[in-house]
Amino acid sequence: MVATDAGEARVTWFTAEGARLVLALGHGAGGGIGARDLAAIAAALPAHGVTVALVEQPWRVAGKKVAPAPKTLDAGWHGVWPVLTEAGPPVVSGGRSAGARVACRTATALGAAGVLALSFPLHPPGRPEKSRAAELLGAGVPTLVVQGGNDPFGRPDEFPEGPYELVEAAHADHGFAVPKRSGTSEEQTLATITGAVARWTSALG
Numbered sequence: 001m002v003a004t005d006a007g008e009a010r011v012t013w014f015t016a017e018g019a020r021l022v023l024a025l026g027h028g029a030g031g032g033i034g035a036r037d038l039a040a041i042a043a044a045l046p047a048h049g050v051t052v053a054l055v056e057q058p059w060r061v062a063g064k065k066v067a068p069a070p071k072t073l074d075a076g077w078h079g080v081w082p083v084l085t086e087a088g089p090p091v092v093s094g095g096r097s098a099g100a101r102v103a104c105r106t107a108t109a110l111g112a113a114g115v116l117a118l119s120f121p122l123h124p125p126g127r128p129e130k131s132r133a134a135e136l137l138g139a140g141v142p143t144l145v146v147q148g149g150n151d152p153f154g155r156p157d158e159f160p161e162g163p164y165e166l167v168e169a170a171h172a173d174h175g176f177a178v179p180k181r182s183g184t185s186e187e188q189t190l191a192t193i194t195g196a197v198a199r200w201t202s203a204l205g
Helices: 036-048 070-085 098-110 133-137 186-204
Strands: 002-004 007-014 021-026 050-056 091-096 114-118 143-148 165-169
Touching (some): 021 070, 021 098, 050 070, 098 114, 098 133
Parallel strands (some): 021 091, 091 114, 143 165
Antiparallel strands (some): 002 007
C-alpha cells in the first residue's frame, strides 16, 4: 500500500532477477489489474529481465466504481512513483486505456524511461472529433502503443503519425478480446502483445 495525495494506492510486484527495467502499469477506468493484457505482461516480462509493477489507483483500492478526474488520477500516479524508482532500474510508465493516458501525461515530469500505452483511448466511441492525440504525442519519451484492430476507442489506422511505435493486435477490441470467427485465438493475441512489449523493452535497456 502506498499513500498518495489521492488516497492509498496498491502496487503488486512481479520481480525479475537482476532486472534492467521496471515496467509500471496502471489499469483502465472500467477494470482493474486483472485485465488480460496486464496479467499476461506481468507473467511474461520478468523472464526478459523486466520487473512488472501493477498499480491500483486509490479510487479502485477504495472500492469506488467510477474513476475520478484526470488530475486526481495523475496525482495518484505521482504519489506511487517514488516507490517504483526505489528498486533502482529505470522505470517505464504504462497502462491500459485511462492508465495509458495517465502515463502519457506524466511521463516527462516523472522522468520515465518510456511509455507503454495499451488500448490508448484516442477518442470516445463514435466521437473521433474528441481526439486525445495530443496526450500521446506529448509524452516526450520513447513510446509503444499496442492497439486492437477493432478498438472502438481508436483503430490503428485512425492514429496520427508521430514519434511512437504502434503494434496492432488483429481483430481485437478495447479489452483485446477477439471474436471466434476471426480465426485468431486469445492466446495468439496475448502472444502478440507480450512479444511486442518484450522486444520494445529490450531496446530500451
